[in-house]
Amino acid sequence: QAGLLYFGAATDTPGQRERAPYPQSYAQYDAILADPDEFGQTTPTNGQKWLFTEPSPGVFNFTQGDYVAERVADGGKKKLLRCHAAVWHNQLAPWVMMDGNATVTWTKESLAEAVQRHVSGVVGYYKGKCYAWDVVNEALDEDGTYRRSLFYEVLGEEYLKLAFGAAAEADPAAKLYYNDYGIERPGSNKTAGVKRLVRMLKDAGLRVDGIGMQAHLHADNHPSKDDLLQTMKGYAELVDEVAFTELDVRIRLPVDETKLAMQKECYQKVVAACVETEKCVGITVWDFYDPFSWVPDVFPGYGASLLWFEDFSKHPAYDGMVETFKSL
Ligand code: G3I
Numbered sequence: 001q002a003g004l005l006y007f008g009a010a011t012d013t014p015g016q017r018e019r020a021p022y023p024q025s026y027a028q029y030d031a032i033l034a035d036p037d038e039f040g041q042t043t044p045t046n047g048q049k050w051l052f053t054e055p056s057p058g059v060f061n062f063t064q065g066d067y068v069a070e071r072v073a074d075g076g077k078k079k080l081l082r083c084h085a086a087v088w089h090n091q092l093a094p095w096v097m098m099d100g101n102a103t104v105t106w107t108k109e110s111l112a113e114a115v116q117r118h119v120s121g122v123v124g125y126y127k128g129k130c131y132a133w134d135v136v137n138e139a140l141d142e143d144g145t146y147r148r149s150l151f152y153e154v155l156g157e158e159y160l161k162l163a164f165g166a167a168a169e170a171d172p173a174a175k176l177y178y179n180d181y182g183i184e185r186p187g188s189n190k191t192a193g194v195k196r197l198v199r200m201l202k203d204a205g206l207r208v209d210g211i212g213m214q215a216h217l218h219a220d221n222h223p224s225k226d227d228l229l230q231t232m233k234g235y236a237e238l239v240d241e242v243a244f245t246e247l248d249v250r251i252r253l254p255v256d257e258t259k260l261a262m263q264k265e266c267y268q269k270v271v272a273a274c275v276e277t278e279k280c281v282g283i284t285v286w287d288f289y290d291p292f293s294w295v296p297d298v299f300p301g302y303g304a305s306l307l308w309f310e311d312f313s314k315h316p317a318y319d320g321m322v323e324t325f326k327s328l
Helices: 025-034 063-076 108-125 150-155 158-170 189-203 225-236 257-275 316-327
Strands: 006-011 041-044 080-087 132-137 175-180 210-213 216-218 241-252 280-285
Touching: 006 080, 025 063, 041 063, 041 280, 063 080, 080 108, 080 158, 080 241, 108 132, 108 150, 108 158, 132 158, 132 210, 150 158, 158 175, 158 189, 175 189, 175 241, 189 225, 210 225, 225 241, 225 257, 241 257, 257 280, 257 316
Parallel strands: 006 041, 006 280, 041 080, 080 132, 132 175, 175 210, 210 241, 216 241, 241 280
Antiparallel strands: none
16 A cells, blocks of 8 residues: 555636636745645546536537646646546436426436446546546445435435446546545544445445545644544555545634634644555645635635635645645
């Protein structure tokens, strides 16, 4: 096992980040993203999701995903690409959804075929380009039972098997991950649910290479380093690798020094725990520039969760992580 392979940042297509404060910020933003001394890996935050990649049945479009996939060559030193997310209940194309917009009524057979075609089509298109794929994202509820998504309601856990099977066939070299949030603490029902889910897939003869902890964390109530180490130890018994796939640490606004110090500690704990875990291959921040974060949209009153403020000055967490890397 290689140990830590990358520290990276997710990014989006320019059309998706119109919340940016001024157009010239794009140039500054792009320069940071491209700098191989900052990030050695990237993930498209949105562009490979079903909504964009298969907007009509069997009609694929990779424009959004390709924009980010091409960023791996920026800056002259190739970054790793993590690919995200082949099957997710969110950001589905309207034709898939069962919410009244649906143009089809799904049966077991027709949905199984759609999942298979989608995973084969998308993972197949990116074959050879993805270090890893989040094959299924967020299949569990907070209590660790299966989320009652369209996929689960129609197919039961069969959809997970179909997705992992199709992904393995479409790109034998990509590491196949199960990815979820709220699974960073060792004793939780959801963490137990992840282990159950992965064991179920492996018992069915399917390849699961990794578990992705999204790690959307809170500055003032975050897991301890020990929690993180213990959680990863449990996952490492089942899979070859683990990763922090969508790290951000939100703050209740307004920002002050105390909160930024707590945030810094949290980022440092993640770095230390990952470096000390042999199977932890990498850390990805879910974008790096505060104005492009999803957090304020979903949690009003929270923000400043990333590493660069709106004026492009750096959070204390940035230097904090550099120190931690150097000390280990
Ligand atoms: O497409 C429009 C764009 O035209 C417009 O300019 C922009 C203005 O705000 O909105 C755009 O759509 C938004 C899109 O992000 C791009 O910013 C959607 O309304 C918004 O719902 C969408 O949110 C994304 C979210 O997933 C959807 O659930 C976030 O960017 C993305 O960061 C987030 O990522 C998820 C992971 O995939 C899975 N784990 C949780 C994580 C955070 O929610």
